[in-house]
Amino acid sequence: MKPFFKGRRILPVFFxxxxxFLCGPVSALxxxxxxxxxxxxxxxxxxxxxxxxxxxxxxxxxxARTSRPIxxxxxxxxxxxxxxxxxxxxxxxxSPHTQVFEGPLEVSSPSGAFLxxxxxxxxxxxxxxxxxxxxxxxxxxxxxxxDGVVNGEFSAKWNSEAVAAQVIAARSYxxxxxxxxxxxxxxxxxxxxxxxxxYLGVEGEETRASQVVSKTRGVVLASALDERGARIRxxxxxxxxxxxxxxxxxxxxxxxxxxxxxxxPQIGVRGGxxxxxxxxxxxxxxxxxxxxxxxxxxxxxxxxxxxxxxEALSRFPSGRVRQVKVGFLDGAGKFSSTVxxxxxxxxxxxxxxxxxxxxxxxxxxxxxWIFQGRGNGHGVGxxxxxxxxxxAEGYNAEQILTHYYxxxxxxxxxK
Ligand SMILES: [Zn+2]
Numbered sequence: 389m390k391p392f393f394k395g396r397r398i399l400p401v402f403f404x405x406x407x408x409f410l411c412g413p414v415s416a417l418x419x420x421x422x423x424x425x426x427x428x429x430x431x432x433x434x435x436x437x438x439x440x441x442x443x444x445x446x447x448x449x450x451x452a453r454t455s456r457p458i459x460x461x462x463x464x465x466x467x468x469x470x471x472x473x474x475x476x477x478x479x480x481x482x483s484p485h486t487q488v489f490e491g492p493l494e495v496s497s498p499s500g501a502f503l504x505x506x507x508x509x510x511x512x513x514x515x516x517x518x519x520x521x522x523x524x525x526x527x528x529x530x531x532x533x534x535d536g537v538v539n540g541e542f543s544a545k546w547n548s549e550a551v552a553a554q555v556i557a558a559r560s561y562x563x564x565x566x567x568x569x570x571x572x573x574x575x576x577x578x579x580x581x582x583x584x585x586x587y588l589g590v591e592g593e594e595t596r597a598s599q600v601v602s603k604t605r606g607v608v609l610a611s612a613l614d615e616r617g618a619r620i621r622x623x624x625x626x627x628x629x630x631x632x633x634x635x636x637x638x639x640x641x642x643x644x645x646x647x648x649x650x651x652x653p654q655i656g657v658r659g660g661x662x663x664x665x666x667x668x669x670x671x672x673x674x675x676x677x678x679x680x681x682x683x684x685x686x687x688x689x690x691x692x693x694x695x696x697x698x699e700a701l702s703r704f705p706s707g708r709v710r711q712v713k714v715g716f717l718d719g720a721g722k723f724s725s726t727v728x729x730x731x732x733x734x735x736x737x738x739x740x741x742x743x744x745x746x747x748x749x750x751x752x753x754x755x756x757w758i759f760q761g762r763g764n765g766h767g768v769g770x771x772x773x774x775x776x777x778x779x780a781e782g783y784n785a786e787q788i789l790t791h792y793y794x795x796x797x798x799x800x801x802x803k
Contacts, residue, residue, distance in 0.1 A: 419607055420799045422628055427803050432530045432566055434587055435576040439521040443472045445495050447502025458490045474517035492516045508590040516575055525576045531601055534559055538597035540586030542772055550779025551600045553788040557770050558585055560608040560633040567629060606802040609633050611656030613795050631656030631796050638669040639771035640746045640763025648704040649766050656796045657769050659706055669773035671743050671764035677756045686736055690726060693718030696753045701727060708745040708767060
């Protein structure tokens with residue numbers, strides 16, 4: 389197999405002596421270990437739902453406790469079902485008897501699992517009194533969390549090297565978010581939806597997924613460059629910060645940068661990576677037709693009249709639309725226009741309809757509007773279809789990852 393880009397093993401040149409290799413289905417990865425590697429796996433706090441009226445938990449020998457502002461505890465003997473509500477900073481047990489708890493209430497079971505409604509919960513569930521109702525956060529081992537992410541964000545059926553690449557990216561993303569959330573004193577680290585990573589819970593776990601998670605245990609992506617873009621020459625010590633390893637379904641040929649898409653650079657993630665591997669994605673090319681009536685409805689909240697023109701005003705180097713100019717004509721015959729950024733325009737049309745900002749537009753106010761585009765998703769970081777195909781073509785997880793994150797290297801941060 390021919391290398392398809394140069395220089396992807398720069399860090400082993402610096403730290404070759406401490407590179408370690410995994411074996412098995414995820415093979416030959418050059419992975420660095422941090423000094424004094426931790427034996428403890430961190431916990432991640434996953435927001436499962438917000439502002440819900442009731443929280444029902446059930447199981448054996450349940451234990452519920454608050455630690456702040458006041459310590460209190462409730463324990464059951466044998467099987468129990470508890471129903472809670474929240475208001476005014478308090479969690480209230482309303483069934484089978486009443487009891488009031490000040491502050492967040494953490495529920496767990498000595499068996500390690502219990503039910504929240506009909507959903508199996510690992511480790512513990514923290515009920516936070518929200519402004520309205522309760523917010524529910526699952527606190528669990530980050531590796532077990534990843535078991536439930538594999539089939540939510542990708543598929544354990546893919547080639548194991550492609551799955552390993554995805555798992556490492558998902559672990560990096562989760563760890564990055566967790567560190568940021570703790571700095572910001574947020575009450576959760578990640579959401580369980582596409583806002584962060586789709587977590588299917590225990591129901592989404594399966595053996596193949598768990599095997600790959602286990603083979604890549606503790607491995608994350610870290611930047612080989614510092615904040616000023618200089619190559620890191622000393623091995624990171626202390627609290628290593630993983631990269632925020634964004635990924636998306638299909639890039640359509642070229643990835644984009646976080647600064648182009650969200651206006652903020654991100655250490656270790658850059659755009660402009662050419663991808664020759666996602667051509668088999670059903671979203672590699674797409675087109676969508678919208679009637680002028682539909683477009684007028686979507687832009688009615690602007691209060692400027694009917695849409696007369698839509699023009700891609702400028703593009704990023706990747707080819708994605710930077711700005712869109714929408715022209716209007718009101719009932720009094722007055723023309724006006726609005727300039728939106730590509731992402732805003734995409735959200736107005738619907739992200740499920742306009743699959744990316746990598747599009748051309750044609751049509752007119754008297755005909756349909758036709759959008760012809762490429763790719764699916766924001767285009768930043770790893771292209772999942774590209775990774776899937778690279779795995780099928782024989783590339784290993786490290787090759788896949790360093791292709792899409794060329795400024796990153798793999799490092800094992802816990803045993
Ligand atoms: Zn791609």
